[in-house]
Structure formats: structure tokens, C-alpha cells
Amino acid sequence: MNLLEVEGVRKTFTLHLRGGEQRVALAAPAFQLQAGECLVLRGPSGAGKSTLLRCIYGTYRADGGSIRLRYADTMTEIVAADPRHILGLRRWQMAYASQFLRVIPRVPSIDLVAEAALAQGVEASAAQERARAILLRLQIPISLHALPPANFSGGEQQRVNLARALIGSHPLLLLDEPTASLDSENAALVLAEIQRAKLAGRGILAILHDPQQIARVADREIYLSPGEKQA
Amino acid sequence: MSLVETPALQARQLHFSYAGRAVLHGIDLDLYPGEVLAIVGESGSGKSTLLRLLYGALAPNSGEIVAVDERGLQHSLRELSQQTLRALQRSSWALVTQNPRDALRMQHSAGANIIERRLAQGERSYDRLRAEAQDWLRRVEIDPARIDDTPEQFSGGMQQRLQLARVLISRPQILFLDEPTSGLDLSVQAAVLDLIRRLVQSSRMAVALVTHDLGVARLLAQRLLILQDGRVVESGLVDQVLEDPQQPYSQLLASAVLPT
Numbered sequence: 001m002n003l004l005e006v007e008g009v010r011k012t013f014t015l016h017l018r019g020g021e022q023r024v025a026l027a028a029p030a031f032q033l034q035a036g037e038c039l040v041l042r043g044p045s046g047a048g049k050s051t052l053l054r055c056i057y058g059t060y061r062a063d064g065g066s067i068r069l070r071y072a073d074t075m076t077e078i079v080a081a082d083p084r085h086i087l088g089l090r091r092w093q094m095a096y097a098s099q100f101l102r103v104i105p106r107v108p109s110i111d112l113v114a115e116a117a118l119a120q121g122v123e124a125s126a127a128q129e130r131a132r133a134i135l136l137r138l139q140i141p142i143s144l145h146a147l148p149p150a151n152f153s154g155g156e157q158q159r160v161n162l163a164r165a166l167i168g169s170h171p172l173l174l175l176d177e178p179t180a181s182l183d184s185e186n187a188a189l190v191l192a193e194i195q196r197a198k199l200a201g202r203g204i205l206a207i208l209h210d211p212q213q214i215a216r217v218a219d220r221e222i223y224l225s226p227g228e229k230q231a
Numbered sequence: 232m233s234l235v236e237t238p239a240l241q242a243r244q245l246h247f248s249y250a251g252r253a254v255l256h257g258i259d260l261d262l263y264p265g266e267v268l269a270i271v272g273e274s275g276s277g278k279s280t281l282l283r284l285l286y287g288a289l290a291p292n293s294g295e296i297v298a299v300d301e302r303g304l305q306h307s308l309r310e311l312s313q314q315t316l317r318a319l320q321r322s323s324w325a326l327v328t329q330n331p332r333d334a335l336r337m338q339h340s341a342g343a344n345i346i347e348r349r350l351a352q353g354e355r356s357y358d359r360l361r362a363e364a365q366d367w368l369r370r371v372e373i374d375p376a377r378i379d380d381t382p383e384q385f386s387g388g389m390q391q392r393l394q395l396a397r398v399l400i401s402r403p404q405i406l407f408l409d410e411p412t413s414g415l416d417l418s419v420q421a422a423v424l425d426l427i428r429r430l431v432q433s434s435r436m437a438v439a440l441v442t443h444d445l446g447v448a449r450l451l452a453q454r455l456l457i458l459q460d461g462r463v464v465e466s467g468l469v470d471q472v473l474e475d476p477q478q479p480y481s482q483l484l485a486s487a488v489l490p491t
Contacts, residue, residue: 013475014477015482016478016479016482016483017479017482017483017486054474054475058468058471059468059470059471059474059475060471060474060475061467061471061475061477083454083466083467083468083471084261084263084454086468087266087453087454087468104425104428104450105421105424105425106421106422106425107425107428115432118432
């Protein structure tokens with residue numbers, strides 16, 4: 001059984017404040033993703049790569065088409081699903097790491113990271129332990145764990161954000177440029193985490209640009225072309 | 232691990248008029264355990280009135296509100312006696328408003344304010360009550376040594392946290408928040424929001440949050456409902472409504488949010 005099936009997904013923004021102007025953001029090709037597989041989205045800026053991840057996560061409402069995610073041995077539809085249903089899928093089935101961390105005032109990094117595990121019913125001290133281990137693997141030193149990430153560097157924030165997505169047992173990971181603001185050493189740590197997730201049987205849909213990085217983790221690539229949006 | 236649970240509160244087709252003017256038209260909503268539902272809109276949109284209807288402080292002209300208790304039994308608010316409704320509001324529910332002075336007993340000590348609900352629940356041991364009051368002061372980050380001070384001696388932000396401690400001590404099933412952080416300094420607002428956030432995560436409390444501040448809604452809520460002129464113009468996941476608003480009015484509101 002596939003983990004994720006995407007078919008005929010389109011996204012248009014109607015800009016009511018600009019006289020109802022329509023902006024086509026995405027016309028995605030059909031694809032499937034298996035457990036334990038890493039699929040990389042490629043294509044120029046503006047082709048709709050991030051838009052596709054957000055449509056899958058439910059942050060954007062796709063205009064049409066079908067996005068089906070495996071849940072309890074059935075494929076469950078995300079397009080036009082009830083918000084409560086999507087919240088349930090986010091809790092158990094899919095995790096998303098955007099490029100930018102949304103900082104919450106006063107909340108220590110380790111608690112931000114532990115959140116998804118707690119939501120899945122992991123006991124508090126075990127969730128903290130898991131969060132600490134992931135942060136250390138991503139070379140966020142222990143002295144930073146108790147601090148809110150508000151004044152961390154861009155690269156540190158990005159790794160905290162990635163740790164938030166990795167900590168749960170979500171079968172699907174949606175990663176939007178997880179290596180974007182990282183030097184090569186830290187990028188290698190992130191690629192190692194992707195490998196680790198694959199070995200754990202998770203499916204990964206990631207936006208990456210660097211051909212060497214893609215070669216290290218990708219099983220397949222999908223190319224989004226801006227031209228197809230006009231089709 | 233069922234994806235969707237039973238709501239704690241359901242409202243169907245609520246209509247409310249005041250002095251011949253329609254304030255709310257045909258509101259439907261569900262509130263679930265363990266979630267924060269934000270109700271946002273500008274002044275005069277009807278959001279505070281809606282909260283008062285849900286809490287049972289006002290009765291709708293038509294429509295129905297059904298509360299589901301912890302045992303899964305449904306109670307239509309309309310059919311509850313005043314006495315039962317008051318008992319529900321004082322133990323299983325809690326209302327926190329913008330102005331803590333309206334809710335606190337300003338001449339009584341902080342400790343006396345906090346334990347009131349526990350007394351009503353039948354707790355009589357002075358030692359236990361005092362220990363609980365100190366525990367709750369600590370939880371809301373007020374120095375427990377100030378247990379015998381009156382709220383009059385507290386800052387606005389401390390009074391607001393005291394108001395929260397005063398109702399949360401009864402472990403309510405539903406918390407109704409009306410602009411809980413308006414008028415607080417930003418640092419104090421952050422402390423109060425952090426407290427609410429932790430309490431929701433650590434309990435299965437359902438929260439209906441009325442706010443005009445989309446940043447506060449984004450921080451606390453999972454779902455969002457936008458009111459304009461007493462109607463729901465859009466509702467959905469908080470990130471979806473703010474990042475991909477569908478209606479002209481929602482787009483106007485979302486475009487006015489300051490970047491964080």
C-alpha cells in the first residue's frame with residue numbers, strides 16, 4: 001500500500017484585495033510515495049514546490065484533485081477534508097518542517113521539540129529525553145536546550161524546526177528546504193537524519209536543490225515546471 | 232487512535248438580537264476537548280456576545296447549544312434549570328474576561344480568591360486548601376508568599392493570572408476566554424499565553440478564545456472562526472485561514488497581521 005498518493009492537484013489564489021485577480025500557484029504531476037522512500041521535489045523558484053507541501057499538510061486548500069494519505073490501512077482524502085480530520089492526521093500521520101521556525105515566546109527549545117511526541121502520548125520525561133537526543137544529533141549544544149530559540153542563528157533555528165518534525169512517529173515527513181541555511185557540515189547531519197528516517201520506514205517528501213545532497217538521499221525526483229501551471 | 236472525537240460543546244443555528252438589532256445570525260460551531268477554538272473579529276462583530284451565549288450567560292432567541300459532559304451525556308442549555316446551569320458554570324466550566332477586577336473579590340486575599348471553587352466542591356481542610364492555593368500561585372508565577380495580599384496590591388498582569396488560577400483550580404472541562412490578554416504589557420501577555428498554552432496541553436480542556444488579535448489566535452488555537460457583522464465568514468485550521476484565506480474579509484484581516 002502506498003503511503004501517499006497525489007493526483008491532479010491544482011492551487012489557485014484568488015486575490016480579492018486586488019480585484020479578484022487569479023494567481024495559479026501549482027499544477028502538480030501525479031505521483032505516489034512509499035514507506036521508507038525519499039522523494040525529492042525539484043524545479044525553479046515559483047514552480048509550486050512549497051505550495052504542494054502546504055496543500056498536503058492542509059495549510060493551503062487545493063482547488064481540486066486528490067491527496068490521499070494512508071491511515072489505519074485505508075487511504076484517507078485530504079483535499080476538502082474537515083479541519084478536525086486534518087488535525088488528527090497531523091498528530092499521527094504527517095509532520096512538516098517549514099524553512100522558518102515559528103518562535104513561541106518563552107518556550108524552551110527542548111519543549112518546542114518535545115511537543116509532537118507528547119501529543120502522541122509519549123510520557124513527559126521520555127519525550128524530553130528523545131528531544132535532547134535529536135537536538136544533540138543535530139549538534140544543538142545542551143546549553144541551548146533550555147533557551148527559547150528566538151535569538152538562535154538561522155541555522156540553529158532551522159535544525160530546531162527539523163527536530164520538531166522528526167521527534168514523533170509520523171509515517172510521512174514533509175521537509176521544505178531542510179538544508180537551506182546550513183553549512184555543509186550541518187547539512188550532512190540533516191541528510192543523515194533523512195537516511196535514518198528512511199531506515200525507520202518513514203516516507204519523506206523533501207525540497208532540495210544541491211545535486212550532491214539529492215544524490216545522497218533521494219530515491220526518485222519529481223520535477224515541477226512553472227510552464228505546466230498554464231496548461 | 233480515532234481521528235475525530237466527540238465535541239464538548241455544540242451550537243446550532245444561533246440567532247441573537249438585542250434592542251431590535253440582530254447581533255448574531257445562524258452560528259454553528261463545535262468545540263472539542265483538548266483544543267483551542269479562536270473566535271476572531273473586529274469590535275461589534277458579535278464575538279463576545281457569542282461567547283456569552285455559549286457560556287449560558289445569555290440565551291439565544293433561537294437555536295440550540297448542547298454541552299456534552301465527561302460521561303458523554305448531552306445537555307441542552309435551554310433545558311437546564313438556572314441552578315444546574317450555575318453549578319456547571321462554577322465547576323465544570325470557567326469564564327475569564329478581559330478585566331480581572333470584574334471577577335476577583337478585590338477585598339479578599341489572593342488565597343481566598345483561589346480556593347473559592349474548591350470550597351464549593353466541598354473541600355474543608357484548611358491545610359489542604361492553603362497548600363493548593365500556594366501551588367496555584369506558583370503555577371501562575373505569583374510568589375506564594377503573597378497569598379495573604381489582596382488583588383488590589385497586584386499589578387494588572389498578576390490580577391489576570393490570579394483570575395486564571397481562581398477558575399483553573401476546579402479543573403474545568405471548558406474554559407471560555409474573552410480577550411484574556413488585551414491591555415496587558417507584551418511581556419506579561421507572553422507569560423499569560425504561555426500559561427494557558429501549557430494548561431491546555433497538559434489537560435484535555437476545551438477552550439473557546441475570543442480575541443481581536445490574530446497573533447494570539449495563531450499562537451494558541453488550532454482552529455479559527457472569523458465573525459463579521461454577526462456571521463461566520465470563514466472557519467478552518469488556524470494556519471489555513473491565516474495563510475490561505477478564501478473570503479475577501481478574511482484576506483483583509485490576514486493581510487493586516489504584523490510579521491512575527
